[in-house]
Amino acid sequence: MFAQQVTRSSPAAGQLITIAPGLALPGLTMTFAADEEIFGQEEAAEFVYKVLSGAVRTSCVRSDGSRHIGDFHLPGDVFGLAAGATHRACAEAIVTSKIGLVRRSTLERAAERDGDAARQLWSLTSRELANLQDHLRLLSQKDATRRVGAFLLKLSRRGSSATLELPMSREDIGDHLGLTLETVSRAFGRLTRDQAIALPSARRVVVRDTAALAA
Amino acid sequence: MFAQQVTRSSPAAGQLITIAPGLALPGLTMTFAADEEIFGQEEAAEFVYKVLSGAVRTSCVRSDGSRHIGDFHLPGDVFGLAAGATHRACAEAIVTSKIGLVRRSTLERAAERDGDAARQLWSLTSRELANLQDHLRLLSQKDATRRVGAFLLKLSRRGSSATLELPMSREDIGDHLGLTLETVSRAFGRLTRDQAIALPSARRVVVRDTAALAA
DNA sequence: CGCAGGTTTGACTTCACTCAATCGGCGTGG
DNA sequence: CCACGCCGATTGAGTGAAGTCAAACCTGCG
Numbered sequence: 185m186f187a188q189q190v191t192r193s194s195p196a197a198g199q200l201i202t203i204a205p206g207l208a209l210p211g212l213t214m215t216f217a218a219d220e221e222i223f224g225q226e227e228a229a230e231f232v233y234k235v236l237s238g239a240v241r242t243s244c245v246r247s248d249g250s251r252h253i254g255d256f257h258l259p260g261d262v263f264g265l266a267a268g269a270t271h272r273a274c275a276e277a278i279v280t281s282k283i284g285l286v287r288r289s290t291l292e293r294a295a296e297r298d299g300d301a302a303r304q305l306w307s308l309t310s311r312e313l314a315n316l317q318d319h320l321r322l323l324s325q326k327d328a329t330r331r332v333g334a335f336l337l338k339l340s341r342r343g344s345s346a347t348l349e350l351p352m353s354r355e356d357i358g359d360h361l362g363l364t365l366e367t368v369s370r371a372f373g374r375l376t377r378d379q380a381i382a383l384p385s386a387r388r389v390v391v392r393d394t395a396a397l398a399a
Numbered sequence: 400m401f402a403q404q405v406t407r408s409s410p411a412a413g414q415l416i417t418i419a420p421g422l423a424l425p426g427l428t429m430t431f432a433a434d435e436e437i438f439g440q441e442e443a444a445e446f447v448y449k450v451l452s453g454a455v456r457t458s459c460v461r462s463d464g465s466r467h468i469g470d471f472h473l474p475g476d477v478f479g480l481a482a483g484a485t486h487r488a489c490a491e492a493i494v495t496s497k498i499g500l501v502r503r504s505t506l507e508r509a510a511e512r513d514g515d516a517a518r519q520l521w522s523l524t525s526r527e528l529a530n531l532q533d534h535l536r537l538l539s540q541k542d543a544t545r546r547v548g549a550f551l552l553k554l555s556r557r558g559s560s561a562t563l564e565l566p567m568s569r570e571d572i573g574d575h576l577g578l579t580l581e582t583v584s585r586a587f588g589r590l591t592r593d594q595a596i597a598l599p600s601a602r603r604v605v606v607r608d609t610a611a612l613a614a
Numbered sequence: 615c616g617c618a619g620g621t622t623t624g625a626c627t628t629c630a631c632t633c634a635a636t637c638g639g640c641g642t643g644g
Numbered sequence: 645c646c647a648c649g650c651c652g653a654t655t656g657a658g659t660g661a662a663g664t665c666a667a668a669c670c671t672g673c674g
Binding site for chain 2: 273302306309359360
């Protein structure tokens with residue numbers, strides 16, 4: 185059931201990781217296999233992470249055993265920045281992923297030295313917060329099809345092409361949107377029938393009508 | 400239907416507003432009547448606000464006309480900090496509220512001068528983000544009673560006494576939790592029957608069993 | 615070629631929404 | 645001081661959308 189650290193690569197040190205435009209800091213890169221844990225809930229927050237390739241989900245388990253996926257992180261995204269002393273969620277690679285790591289202490293020293301770096305970090309956190317507010321608005325919306333549509337729309341805005349390659353399963357999407365995997369699947373079906381998207385395969389989505397998704 | 404600026408007080412300038420522990424900045428205080436707008440959606444974000452007394456809701460209207468309440472702000476809370484150039488939501492006083500205002504430019508100058516101030520602001524934003532993540536976890540939970548229970552629990556942790564005075568209506572709570580006002584009312588009823596809370600009056604809640612609320 | 619995983623589809627149930635009526639407190643005015 | 649009216653809250657009946665359980669279906673991979 186759980187991630188096994190089968191193919192964790194030996195860390196490569198001495199890399200420069202670009203945390204924000206104009207803010208590159210020394211760190212290391214590691215490769216994580218699918219379903220491998222990057223950091224755990226309640227774990228001390230030692231690093232800040234950046235997705236170089238692959239995809240990551242940050243999730244936590246509720247008291248009733250159900251899982252909540254806070255967010256998905258795609259190449260270019262920085263995550264683990266919002267944590268306090270310990271992580272409030274765990275992060276796992278969805279597919280094989282190359283991750284850049286920068287020590288928080290490195291970050292803090294850079295912020296102290298350089299006011300511009302501090303502002304970049306502040307701005308990064310603010311943008312993350314705005315993202316979260318959007319997602320909140322999405323979730324407080326009830327209609328399942330709209331939720332899935334908005335989710336796909338957000339993904340499609342990231343990619344250059346109209347075709348999306350989904351790294352995550354229906355269950356992952358469900359746990360992110362507060363729906364069951366069956367409902368997510370039915371929403372895909374309805375969107376396909378309504379010509380809003382096309383589904384060449386289960387994990388490949390072609391966005392046909394962005395307006396219909398936003399509806 | 401909408402806020403009317405009936406009793407807006409003339410602003411009192413030259414006050415020191417405590418934005419964060421050890422970060423008091425010059426600003427002004429204003430008093431807003433119930434349902435009066437503090438700032439509007441799409442409005443330029445000129446100030447950062449702090450609740451001195453009363454209660455505030457930040458909300459926005461979705462494309463389908465329904466209202467989403469992002470958060471409630473109680474005395475001591477700072478809001479409007481996360482905004483970019485313009486506000487992404489509007490803020491209204493729920494009851495008569497005294498609000499402290501500090502210009503963003505004042506804040507930014509303080510952050511540039513003083514590294515510690517910058518860190519305080521960063522930390523404030525991070526805490527707001529963590530709050531939002533909690534709320535997200537709450538919302539992706541389906542059970543209406545649990546949502547309301549968790550909401551009351553969060554409120555009760557703020558107050559010193561076990562008795563809560565709710566400034567907001569059932570509809571406000573519903574728009575915050577993604578429920579209808581009737582469902583909120585039924586959840587209150589169920590929690591009362593289960594001895595988790597007592598309801599001396601509609602707007603007064605006595606928390607009897609915190610464990611039952613968390614369940 | 616067959617297995618295992620994720621995905622789709624189906625039948626049934628449950629829970630929240632909708633619409634509607636009633637209740638209750640509070641302020642106003644007679 | 646009491647009666648009325650207003651507004652928010654509660655309660656009820658019926659509907660609909662998503663959840664649950666279960667079976668069938670791909671599809672990539674050993």
